[in-house]
Amino acid sequence: MPLMLKLLLAVQVISALAIIVLVLLQQGKGADMGSAFGSGSSGSLFGATGAANFLSRATKWAAVVFFASTAGLAYVSHKGTSGPAVDSGVMQSFPSDRSVPQVPGAAPAAGGSSVPGAASVPASPAKPDASVPAAPATPAAPAAPATGETPAGTPAK
Secondary structure: OOHHHHHHHHHHHHHHHHHHHHHHHOOOOOOOHHHHHOOOOOOOOOOOOHHHHHHHHHHHHHHHHHHHHHHHHHHHHHOOOOOOOOOOOHHHHOOOOOOOOOOOOOOOOOOOOOOOOOOOOOOOOOOOOOOOOOOOOOOOOOOOOOOOOOOOOOOOO
16 A cells, blocks of 8 residues: 555544544533533633634544545545556456356367357267266156056055
8 A cells, every 4th residue: 555545544544533532522502511521610721612612623624634635545546547447346357258158078169159149069979078977877767556556555445
């Protein structure tokens, strides 16, 4: 990651934390919760209303820094990508071979057409692959019983 990107990301995180702290420190319009933490007296560091003005201004400038760093991150991270968004993404490493899939062990199709959907007939019948076991033979179905006879294993009526 380039140095400018790291620097902007650090500035953004710090300004976001500053906004959170400054908003939580501000006194509500009628709640007087700030006095519970010792900022309710008129003899404080910033005066009677000086703390409210200072916190409001500090929050405003922290927000300005946050939005400026966000715009800077957007510019730096997308700088230099002139191609379409399709070129860089999840499908970037997907193979571009669009040939028709073949049956495993089958000989390549005659003509070697790589156009999807093109009908191609193999020149010779495919030989089965020796590494693939043959399918088991299906057992013959039992013969139907003649009329009046019950099949084996069923009780007579």
